[in-house]
Structure formats: C-alpha cells, structure tokens
Amino acid sequence: MRKTSIGAAAGLAVVVGLAGCAALAPSPDYDAMLAEMMKTSFRGEGIATVDRLQQDASNAECSKSVGKPLPQARAQAIEQANLATVKMPSDGKFIGDWKEGEKLAQNGRGMTWTDKSSATASNGGNCYNCHQLSKSEISFGTIGPSLYNYGKIRGVADPADPAAKPIVDYTWSKLYNAKAYNACSGMPRFGHAGMLDETQLKHLMALLLDPKSPVNQ
Amino acid sequence: MKPSLIACALLSAAMAAPAQQKSAADGIAEYRKMLEDGNPAELYEAKGEGLWKQARGPKNASLEQCDLGKGPGKVKGAFVELPRYFADTQRVQDLESRLLSCMQTLQGFNADEIAKTPFGKGEQANIEALVAYVSAESRGMKMNLPQGHAEEKKMFELGKRAFFYRAGPYDFSCASCHSEEGKRIRMQDLPDLTKNPGDGIGYAAWPAYRVSSGQLWGMQRRLNDCFRQQRFPYPGYASDVTIALSAYMGVNAKGAESIAPALKR
C-alpha cells in the first residue's frame, strides 16, 4: 500500500485543487509551495533518506486537514484501506513472551538518522513514550490512552480461548496498522510500515493480553 | 564492631518508603525548582555578549552594526519579533539565519560553511553563545512577531502546513506530539504549539540550556532534534522549513513572555 498509494495522493491533490477554484479570490497555492519547501529543506542523513518525505494517501489526507477531523466518509475509506493491509500471524499464533514485550515497550530507539540500521531488530516499540502499561513504570507518556490492565478490563483470562478471539484479532490489527481503526491515529503502523516483525508484535501482544503480564496485574 | 553503614542504609531506606507516595510529577517539579537558581545558560550569555562586541572574521569587525530587525545594533526586544522579513536579504529570517547573514556581510565569514558545520563545533559553538545573548536581551518581553509583510504571512501558512505534515516510517508530524494540551512523552510535558501555550512555555522557552546534553540549544537545534525523533530526514540549518515552523509557532505564541535562554531537562 505504501508504494501504490502515491498515485492516490496525487489524485487527492487534484480534487483539492478543483475545490480551490470555487473560491472567489485565488489564494496562493500553499500546497505546491509546501511541497517545494519540503524538497529543498531536507537532505538524507544515514538511514533517514529523503524518500521518507513521501506521503501515502492516509498521511496526505490527515496532513491536509491541519488538525481538523476528516469527514466521516473519508475517515472510513482510509480505515478500510488500512485494515486491508493487516496480515495475521503466519502460524496462527498471536501470543509471544511478555518479558520480551516489556523490553520492546521500554525501548524507544530506531529509525532515526543516528541509528545505524533500519532492520526490525534495531527498533523498539516506543510504547511507554505514549502509554501507561505496567504499574511499576512511572515514567510513561499520555499521548495515547493508558493500557494498564488492557487484557483484564477486556475480560481476557486466556488469550487462546475462542471467546477472546475478537479482542486478540483487534489488538493484533491495531498494532499492525493503527490507522485501520482511526484514520488519523497518531500511532505508528508497526507491522504495515515494517518497523516490527511478527515475532516482536507477538511479544507486544503478550505484554497486553497475557494474564501473567505486569500490564494485567 | 563498627556500625555497618549498609545496615543503617537499609533501615533508613525502609523508613523513607512512605515518602515515595509523593507523585512522580511532584518530584519532577521539585527537581526543576532546585535547578532554577544557577542556569548554566548564563555562561553562554556572557560569552555571547563578548562575541557580539569583539572584532572577528576576515573583515575584523564586530556584530554591533548587525540589524536584527529593529535597526543596526539594536538588540533589546529584537528576539521576540523574530522570524521577520528583511528587505536586504528579501527573506523571512529567524535569529540564527539572520546571525549568519550578519556574520557574512559584516565580518566576512562564509555563511554556507557555517550552516554546514555540525552543531557545537567551530562557529556554530559561537552562534550558540550569540543566541543566548540576543535572546536574553528580550527576557521578560512578550512574543510579538510581525505579520504585516506578505512574505511573513506566507511563512506562517507554510509553517502551519509543515507542522501538520505527517510522513516517515512512524507517520509522525510536529502535531503528533504538540497539538493537544496536557500531554507528555514519558515524563516530559509537551506544549501545545498550535496556540499560545503560556508564558515561558514552548516557543517562549527557547533557546535553552539542555541539561541532558550540557549544551545551549537554539531553535535550529531544537527543531533538528525534533525532526530526528520524528524519524524525518535531516533539515538543513536555517532552511526554509525551520524558519516557517518558527514563524508558525512564534505567531501562535503572541503575548507569551519569553524566558529564554531557559533551562530544559
């Protein structure tokens, strides 16, 4: 989706351009100026290459709304497109090791121009930057909701129980591609963007859903 | 037997436990208060004032004739009106890009070379001191960026769009962290930069001495590290996107009292 969506973004720009024509006084074409400014202002450094500035359709549309909510129909279309990218685990197993998940949640590294490698093994989950998880970690962010007791609140006593299946599927999809449920979510699309691999996602699943995980204590 | 220090330590640690009920936020606030008195930024202010008045560069001239927007040599109050449009360069400039212009025209330095120099090295280290000095000369004054010139309005509009520009492997924009009140990353409070976040908060608190790196950071370096954490490519020093963002944040902060150079974690 990331690669094919550039055309979609261009299509969107055309629509916006036409809407602009309806206005009485022609306002400056800020979008074109912005594109030029972004191009001339940045350069590649290490693994952070300039192609990172390219937006897919979701990012382009959420950027252009400059903080205002999207019309419901547009939001739903973006969510559907993102949901379609979600790949469930190849072996059908969702739950890894919560201890590894906790390490990933603590780790905020990866993908900056000072990081050496963009391999998934070099990346953390960044979870505590934005979310509360286990009670013992007092240094947590609040950009996202608290995930303390995530599985417990949702009544997950055994993630393998078929009754837990909807929550398990939802949680996996949310981690894989957060825009599947909230078009302009601030959360990275860890699976879709290739930031975390299947095994790492399973560890985060365990942190959230394993009844033994400190998140559910 | 001599009394064991370790045993005493354990005992008193156990006795001290209830004190830890105090919230983490209270603890951090207490820590910041303790650091208020004696901000190492003062060291940079003093150095910067010396550099401003010292004849330097190929032309062996001082910066005392530099026009920061309020006329040649007028430093007081200049900082809280930047970025602004400058007729001589036909560009909207922030403090750092304006200093580059003055260093080139008055002192004969090569501005492009300085822009390419890594932060904290060579003339970049001198610019850190200069921004500490110039911003300190507006301490206590209110942010009041001009928006009368068409180019100033344009930079605000472009800055706004750049602020909300999501991209990169994490889909982050400036707005991901800085468009809502009362949020934080880990323990760090995040100012809402889409409006005036209050006196001495956000745009009105930079340049600042960064405790974590032990360095004085101007807005250029602040933005550079934001883009790094945003997982973006590298923004050029004094590039248009950095100036546009400053224009956007600075206009939004209108009326906020500047405490720069401040002290940051």
Next chain:
Amino acid sequence: MHTRRDMLSHSAKVAAMLAAMGMLPALAQAQAGSWNAAAFEAKNIDELMKALGAAAPAQSPDVTVTGPDIAENGAVVPVGASTTLAGVKRMLLLVEKNPAVLSAMFDVTDAVEPNFSTRVKMGQSSNVYAVAMMNDGKMLFAQKEVKVTLGGCGG
C-alpha cells in the same frame, strides 16, 4: 563476609601503592597538588574511608543531605551537604552507585558555614550521602534515595 572486605581493603592498598608510584593513569594526570586520587577512585564507601584514613561513618540526625526525590535527568542532580554541628573539618558528597563513590569534598574553615550545594551526575537511581568529617575524627552521615528517571523518546 570478611573476605570481600579484606579484598577491597587489599585493592585499596594496591591502588594507594600504585598511586604513590604515579602509576595510575588518573593519578598521572593529577595536576592539583593535594587532590586525593585514591579517594576519588574508591569504588565503595569502605574503600573511600580507607583512602581517607577514616573510621566507618555513623548516621547522624545533625547532618543533612539535600536532593530531589526524583531527578528528571541523571546528568545534573542538585545535591547538598550541611550540618548544624561545630568542629567540622570536611563535608563530603557521595553517590553510592556511581563508578566512583566520592563526588566532592569541601574543606571547612571558620569563615564558611558547613553547608555546600553542587550538582552531580548519577548513572542510575542511588542513595546519596552527605558525610561530615569532624575534627575529632568522627564520621557522621545522612543519606537519601534519589530516583533517576528515563528521558523522553529514548533516543
């Protein structure tokens, strides 16, 4: 129990010996005349007391250590050592879990109060001690725990 202490004592002696011969790298660098290299290389409080030729310290309500409960950044932690007692020779600031336990040592004269504040680096959460070295050789201390939190973004 004693083995570890003896070993430490032994290594302190070795360090002192090397120091005397000018063979420790940090010592070779020591430029200031009376800088006590052995004290600043002590890994723990036992080693430090030996390097200072002092007895083991005892906790005292008359000594105060100041510092935050939580430090937002371990690179700069404001700490202070003071005492209400008269007859103080030196005030020391110690961070138990730092690679070297001694941070700073202040010689007290009749012209200053035994009350000093500075800022130290802390690699991790640790107990911080203020120690008063009295003219009669007694060592009195106060201690408090300072938690060091992680910075934002982790990068």
Next chain:
Amino acid sequence: MADPMRIRAQAAGDKTTVRVLMAHEMETGQRKDASGKPIPAWFIQEVTAQHNGKTVMTAQWGPAVAKNPFLQFNIKGGKAGDKIAVSWVDNRGEKRTDEATVS
C-alpha cells in the same frame, strides 16, 4: 582559554551567599566518542574561594560533578563591596580565576 565563571555573592543578615557557575566539560573519562574511542577524563579537581584575599574554602572534586558546575556556599559575615574570588584547577593543569563584588 576557559570561558569566564559567573559569580553572584549576596550579603543578607550575618552571612554572604555565594553562587558560582563554571564553564567546564567535566568529562568523566568513561564515555566513548562516535568512533568508539574513549574520551579522556577532563574535570576540575580543585576549587578555592577567597574573601577579601583570604582563603575561606577549598574543595576537591571528582569527575562526577556535573558539566558546567554549580557551587553554592555561605561565608560567615561579609558585606556589600567585599571581594569574592573563585579559582579552579583541572586535571590538565588549566586554571581560571574570576572575581565578583558582594551586593
């Protein structure tokens, strides 16, 4: 040549509070640079304070004192106009002395 210190000395009641900021890296010797080479230790080892020319305090510091060090202490007595001088020597033998007037 090291950058100047900032010294503030204020007399109040029966004492003078002295606050000093020093410009110094205070490198621990335990860090490595980008290429993995250890950065050599470089830190202030001795600090001396004088009140009207008379030494009132000496201190020994290790590398654990934070970068751009801060120091606060109280001199007994003292009045506006008195001179406070602070000196430091680091492990490379570099020195710096600055003076301030009590306010």
